[in-house]
Amino acid sequence: MSDNHLPTAELQMLDAAHHMHPFTNGDELEKKGARIITKSSGVWLTDSEGEEILDAMAGLWCVNIGYGRDELADAAARQMKQLPFYNTFFQTSHVPAIMLAKKLAEIAPGDLNHVFFNGSGSDSNDTNLRMVRHYWEAKGEPERFNVISRWNGYHGSTMGGGSLGGMKGIHAQGGLPIPGIHHIDQPDWWSEGGDMTPEEFGIARAQLLEEKILELGPETVAAFIAEPVQGAGGVIVAPDSYWPEIQRIVKKYGILLIVDEVITGFGRTGNWFGCETLDIQPDIMTCAKGITSGYIPLGASLLSDEIASVINGDEFAHGYTYSGHPVACAVALENIRILEEEGIVDRVGSEIAPYLKEKWETLADHPLVGEAKIVGMMASVALTPNKETRAKFAASAGTVGYICRERCFKNNLIMRHVGDRMVISPPLTITKEEIDILIERARLSLDEAFEQIKAEGLYE
Numbered sequence: 001m002s003d004n005h006l007p008t009a010e011l012q013m014l015d016a017a018h019h020m021h022p023f024t025n026g027d028e029l030e031k032k033g034a035r036i037i038t039k040s041s042g043v044w045l046t047d048s049e050g051e052e053i054l055d056a057m058a059g060l061w062c063v064n065i066g067y068g069r070d071e072l073a074d075a076a077a078r079q080m081k082q083l084p085f086y087n088t089f090f091q092t093s094h095v096p097a098i099m100l101a102k103k104l105a106e107i108a109p110g111d112l113n114h115v116f117f118n119g120s121g122s123d124s125n126d127t128n129l130r131m132v133r134h135y136w137e138a139k140g141e142p143e144r145f146n147v148i149s150r151w152n153g154y155h156g157s158t159m160g161g162g163s164l165g166g167m168k169g170i171h172a173q174g175g176l177p178i179p180g181i182h183h184i185d186q187p188d189w190w191s192e193g194g195d196m197t198p199e200e201f202g203i204a205r206a207q208l209l210e211e212k213i214l215e216l217g218p219e220t221v222a223a224f225i226a227e228p229v230q231g232a233g234g235v236i237v238a239p240d241s242y243w244p245e246i247q248r249i250v251k252k253y254g255i256l257l258i259v260d261e262v263i264t265g266f267g268r269t270g271n272w273f274g275c276e277t278l279d280i281q282p283d284i285m286t287c288a289k290g291i292t293s294g295y296i297p298l299g300a301s302l303l304s305d306e307i308a309s310v311i312n313g314d315e316f317a318h319g320y321t322y323s324g325h326p327v328a329c330a331v332a333l334e335n336i337r338i339l340e341e342e343g344i345v346d347r348v349g350s351e352i353a354p355y356l357k358e359k360w361e362t363l364a365d366h367p368l369v370g371e372a373k374i375v376g377m378m379a380s381v382a383l384t385p386n387k388e389t390r391a392k393f394a395a396s397a398g399t400v401g402y403i404c405r406e407r408c409f410k411n412n413l414i415m416r417h418v419g420d421r422m423v424i425s426p427p428l429t430i431t432k433e434e435i436d437i438l439i440e441r442a443r444l445s446l447d448e449a450f451e452q453i454k455a456e457g458l459y460e
């Protein structure tokens, strides 16, 4: 199927004529032509011209076990033959949803023992938003309607997810944020820390949560939502002082903590979940992406015993046709079995993440690179014309990052740019030899970008 395709130019033309891409300027893409990916294996992609590309983004932060695992295809085929679909709305259930919910309860930390299934990360966060508001209504505190989130956080692009996220570009389109959502500044020391030490800055940024709670009135706040490590925002790792202070504040005011583990879940940080790595105690956890290693769409909201007991006391008027889709659940179960039985999560923590860290941090000596940050298998470098002052480039934010990303793409390395940060999130199964290739291609691309931006007068 993937080898016998139309010529690239024709595919690109058809793509531009009929296929609308997410977060893409369609007219620009039409001029350039999309790169068409046809095959995959392990950490490698093949494009329609036969080029082999190292995918340092694991698709879109999701292909945790790597590409090409027949076991997942077989699990899907078996389930499709036996029971391709049945719903979970009207007092029925099925084996894959039951067994996956049980498994998630086992691997999730604390008492997150209850699972509401969704189709993606965005609609999981929509579920969470309705869920926390309904929880407080059911407890007789309907005035707890406000949810606090962070600028530059990412929680999806639905009305709820896009509102919870703090991406100004998303808010600018379609009437977002919806009412009752409030944002505080992010713990990005590199860009916003000024003269503070990272530790001082971490405390200061966490205390913005307390200020916002007091401004809104503590009795009106339902929840705070955040990613353990901001992914789409640029792999922003909060200073160590940040999360303990956040934890203290949510506890003090009895506010629910929603931890969005869409990227950080399923081994990405070296534990099953990012909140274990960062010692965070959530009331609700958002899962998607790595739950199936991206082989099929699935999202899940994991709830504490207390929240589930309140929600279960009433009919929660919410759900999706595909909540607990049997094929997606069967694939997730097989994915989790592989992560567990092949010791992939353990290997990330003990071996492969430390190796990636050692190599990634060598990039910090590059003239374009300021800080190099890494947690488990997600990492970033901040590009800067001046490491000492953490200066920004003369060009608008993202110009240099885009130049660097284009160089990576040309050098058959998929690395994303977020503004002027370069980020990676490779499959957890990447080998040490492949990490060496990743770093070699990253350095080459940085060198080429450096020459280009000097030639364009952007390095000053």
Ligand code: PXG
Pocket (backbone or CB within 6 Å): 060, 061, 120, 121, 122, 123, 125, 154, 155, 156, 157, 161, 227, 231, 232, 233, 260, 261, 262, 263, 288, 289
């Ligand atoms: N929460 C987090 C933390 C995410 O990273 C979502 C929710 C939404 O999930 P869905 O499945 O609805 O996409 C995400 C998704 C990027 C990029 O460019 C990141 C995501 C999605 C698309 C692009 O970094 N994260």
